[in-house]
Amino acid sequence: MGFTSSVFSQTTELHGQVITDLEAENIHIINRTSQKFTITNATGFFTIPSKLHDTLIISSIQHELVSVIIDAEMLENKKFQIFLKPLINLLDEVVVGKVLSGNLMQDLQNVDCTPMTALKAGIPSYQGKMPTQSERRLSYARSGMIGMIVNSLNGNIKRFKMQVQLEEKEELIHKIRAEQEENLFASFPLESNLRMEFWYFCAEGPDFLERCKNKNGVLVLQYLIEKLEVYKENRSE
Structure with missing residues (x-):
């Protein structure tokens, strides 16, 4: 018997497993849709309540960020697997500047630097960015006059735009977290059980992409400190 629309709207306990060559625990x-959260066990298994079209974010410092949208097949089977790739941190810029003192606020004021990229150094490298699956879908939906009209009417273009922006934010906040978390919370402590909520609080900010996308580490850290103050104020209220 196939699913009905009422079944699609129900929340189901989904059983998943993360497959990785690295540590799975x-x-x-x-x-992201329901704001529910869990972690994997030693063998990569987890259980999380979900319903149709919910978005799951799989996040780990050691792995590439993965975003999954719950579909009817996953709900029907009530189980699925997610394959994670190791995160390879490539050196894409070298900052030459003053020696840091170790005092975070003092260093923020004193650092005056210009990033040295592979392009500036004359090292041959690919400077473009490979489109994601959602970006390819959006490009295809916009191709041709008839296709653009049809996909505008059925909402595909709007949905693909939202997915592209979601993935862009998730990828950026994952990168920022890997680079800034240790320094940020060393100087501005925050309980470990609140840190994931804080990162997504930052990503939801209307100025997040404008303030953090393609910006150097000092500017990003300034943004995080501002958001952390607001986050703590909101929780105290």
């Missing part, structure tokens, strides 16, 4: 699984 304590990988974060976030249902």
